[in-house]
Amino acid sequence: MSTPKANSTYDAQLVTNAGDVIPNGWRLLADDETHGVDGPVVLGFDRALRELDGLNGHYGVRINPGDDVRLLEPFLDKLTVIEVAFPGFRDGRGYSTARILREDLGYTRVLRAVGDVLRDQLFYMLRCGFDEFLVKDKDPAEAVTSAAKRFSTTYQGAADSARPAWALRHAGV
Amino acid sequence: MPATTQAPTPTMYKYDAFDHAFVRDRNKEFAGQVARRLAGEITEDQFKPLRLMNGLYLQLHAYMLRIAVPYGVLSSKQMRKFAHIARTYDRDFGHFTTRQNLQFNWIKLADAPKILEELAEVEMHALQTSGNCIRNTTTDQFAGAARDEVADPRPWAEVIRQWSSNHPEFTFLPRKFKIAITGATKDRAAIRVHDIGLHLKPSGFDVYVGGGMGRTPHVAPVIKRDLNPEQLLSYLEACLRVYNRYGRRDNIYKARIKILVSALGAEEYGRQVEEEWSRLDKAKVDAPAAEVNRIKSFFPDPAFVDGFDSAAFERARTADAGFARWVKNNTNPHKRDNHVSVTISLKPTGLPPGDASSAQMDVMADVADAYGYGELRVSHEQNIILPHVAKNDLYTLYEKLDAAGLGTANAGKITDMIACPGLDYCSLANARSIPLAQDISQRFEDAKLTDQIGDLQIKISGCINACGHHHVGHIGILGVDKQGIEFYQILLGGRADEKAALGQITGKGLSAEAVPAAIERVVRLYLDLRTSETERFIDTLERVGRDAFAEALHEHA
Numbered sequence: 001m002s003t004p005k006a007n008s009t010y011d012a013q014l015v016t017n018a019g020d021v022i023p024n025g026w027r028l029l030a031d032d033e034t035h036g037v038d039g040p041v042v043l044g045f046d047r048a049l050r051e052l053d054g055l056n057g058h059y060g061v062r063i064n065p066g067d068d069v070r071l072l073e074p075f076l077d078k079l080t081v082i083e084v085a086f087p088g089f090r091d092g093r094g095y096s097t098a099r100i101l102r103e104d105l106g107y108t109r110v111l112r113a114v115g116d117v118l119r120d121q122l123f124y125m126l127r128c129g130f131d132e133f134l135v136k137d138k139d140p141a142e143a144v145t146s147a148a149k150r151f152s153t154t155y156q157g158a159a160d161s162a163r164p165a166w167a168l169r170h171a172g173v
Numbered sequence: 174m175p176a177t178t179q180a181p182t183p184t185m186y187k188y189d190a191f192d193h194a195f196v197r198d199r200n201k202e203f204a205g206q207v208a209r210r211l212a213g214e215i216t217e218d219q220f221k222p223l224r225l226m227n228g229l230y231l232q233l234h235a236y237m238l239r240i241a242v243p244y245g246v247l248s249s250k251q252m253r254k255f256a257h258i259a260r261t262y263d264r265d266f267g268h269f270t271t272r273q274n275l276q277f278n279w280i281k282l283a284d285a286p287k288i289l290e291e292l293a294e295v296e297m298h299a300l301q302t303s304g305n306c307i308r309n310t311t312t313d314q315f316a317g318a319a320r321d322e323v324a325d326p327r328p329w330a331e332v333i334r335q336w337s338s339n340h341p342e343f344t345f346l347p348r349k350f351k352i353a354i355t356g357a358t359k360d361r362a363a364i365r366v367h368d369i370g371l372h373l374k375p376s377g378f379d380v381y382v383g384g385g386m387g388r389t390p391h392v393a394p395v396i397k398r399d400l401n402p403e404q405l406l407s408y409l410e411a412c413l414r415v416y417n418r419y420g421r422r423d424n425i426y427k428a429r430i431k432i433l434v435s436a437l438g439a440e441e442y443g444r445q446v447e448e449e450w451s452r453l454d455k456a457k458v459d460a461p462a463a464e465v466n467r468i469k470s471f472f473p474d475p476a477f478v479d480g481f482d483s484a485a486f487e488r489a490r491t492a493d494a495g496f497a498r499w500v501k502n503n504t505n506p507h508k509r510d511n512h513v514s515v516t517i518s519l520k521p522t523g524l525p526p527g528d529a530s531s532a533q534m535d536v537m538a539d540v541a542d543a544y545g546y547g548e549l550r551v552s553h554e555q556n557i558i559l560p561h562v563a564k565n566d567l568y569t570l571y572e573k574l575d576a577a578g579l580g581t582a583n584a585g586k587i588t589d590m591i592a593c594p595g596l597d598y599c600s601l602a603n604a605r606s607i608p609l610a611q612d613i614s615q616r617f618e619d620a621k622l623t624d625q626i627g628d629l630q631i632k633i634s635g636c637i638n639a640c641g642h643h644h645v646g647h648i649g650i651l652g653v654d655k656q657g658i659e660f661y662q663i664l665l666g667g668r669a670d671e672k673a674a675l676g677q678i679t680g681k682g683l684s685a686e687a688v689p690a691a692i693e694r695v696v697r698l699y700l701d702l703r704t705s706e707t708e709r710f711i712d713t714l715e716r717v718g719r720d721a722f723a724e725a726l727h728e729h730a
Contacts, residue, residue: 065422089222090305092345096417099342104452120223127341150202153195155335157457158342165191165335166464 604652
């Protein structure tokens, strides 16, 4: 029997929460690269904090697990895309980052999970408010659509529209 | 089996359509993953995190399936299902754990989905019994029954169970996360050696954070007093969020919350939690009163029978010394004067602590139906509890248990040891635990000596991960490996109750052969030094200090 190919060895493709594979027009800028006035570029976190104040237009930012997302609060209206990096399957800091952005800071534009994004994490990412995924899978679109309907019961309020079991139980009350 | 009456319905949480759907969805997903693994579509490496999320470990010899017993509460029907699974899919026995769960140690991978399906029929599963997530919440084994209970912790344990099930933010924490609750004066849930310990009082919850055992043991500090129970979940969410964001992930041995709380200091950790809590949309997180009341409604008192024939009870006690001894050692005061809570000891002399055969599980289910309102508990001491037994039924119950090898009268005594599975099963262990526990229990086999010694807790771990809770044993035993030879370090003075403290290592390690005699020397010294029979081992130890005992321990025979 041939050894199966690990999902993590497939090239990452960008998929929306609706399961559409879309082109990725955004590029992560190296810290020494210059940017234009309104480019579809993603800035590193520290650079974004330093420069966004003086920039007009719409940019992206990359948040790594150790970065404190709340520092971005003053600049959120200048951001079109926020990429949250998941360097490894086991590092769950990005889930908190996403919920803080959506539920505490009120960020409403694109929130994208990048890095080691596998199908088994997508359910949790959807619930935490991500709406785009740079996912490695044989069938990335199916991975997202099946994750979305994996559980009919959820027990907590989170960043998505799913209502917790307690809300549904007492809906008529 | 109860001869004439129908099996009673225990007063415990019952799944509704939402709960059933959740477990069904999860089992369906896992069955697919197992099929992919068996077909070779995924490798063991890829399968590992998936099976761990479903409680399936690969141990030294076989797969082990760890089944969640939510806060240790079981119905007779669920216990019978365990017996059936042990008989059908394992080697005719199961192992009750210090986390109030049940492990089957000899499972075939291909059988796992079928077992999970059978468990779902009785509202059970193996979810979140491993992995870096919020594990099964544990509580007082006498909850809802104990005379010293102030508030019933079970409804809150169920509220937490639901909130923590498949939590989207907290499934990839730095490390595993364990919550314990007590609502009684005496802490039987060891809350201060848990990641979060909750003490429920009339004024609300006292919240302890950052306790734990393992390599770096800590007794948890209190970070909040009198938390309004209606805001429990949002407060826990804030505690977990601070941990998820700032707990260490660079070193598995420094990843538990105890390390974060100790590094920040309890005050600063508490401040960060308050800050996070103040920013949370609490209405979105906290279960509303209607839901809490719905959950509470599952935990009424059973329909307690009235009356007590004390003359007949005294006659039985006088006639049968074994019964008298069992009543003294294995019953706990109940809120009803004519009832008690009964501990069924799974620590008979010479057998592995916490093991029960399928036949014994059936007997326990039957006596629960006949004399215990259909309900059982698993204690963190790895025994089985019948929380409500009418005193009029005690003698018949004792006779039936004793006939099944379940009448050992040693609850809370020196032979009621906690021991991890050790090197006989576990791939992490450095040394064997179970054979040592067996040797010690043989040394103290004499019932009179056991009773003379009174309450004394020995806890044995086969490695520094401390699954056998050696840090909080009055006498703790830690297995270590020195150049391929098993040694045991002895700790003295630990306790997990409301006066929680960590034991201290005394001197060099001992060989397995030397340990039972060394413990006997310590115990003999205690008997010499105690001021009265009511001064327990731990009291004497705290009064006279460890040194004399350490000396006795290491004296050459």
